[in-house]
């Protein structure tokens with residue numbers, strides 16, 4: 001009876017553990033969700049690195065540099 005238990009334990013470590021490693025190797029790695037953003041023109045959800053919207057085909061490269069327009073805006077710091 002003890003020999004049966006020993007064999008059972010040995011069989012467990014020789015079958016289940018390699019099977020778990022086999023599963024871990026071939027399971028698809030959890031891919032990180034791609035960063036998404038909303039198109040400023042059609043508000044569709046598009047990849048953050050897209051330079052052109054896939055829905056409305058608007059060029060999104062100009063919208064990445066909003067600092068140029070803010071420089072001409074009246075400064076908020078002029079409180080006095």
Ligand SMILES: [Zn+2]
Pocket residue numbers: 039040041042043044053054055056057058
């Ligand atoms: Zn769009």
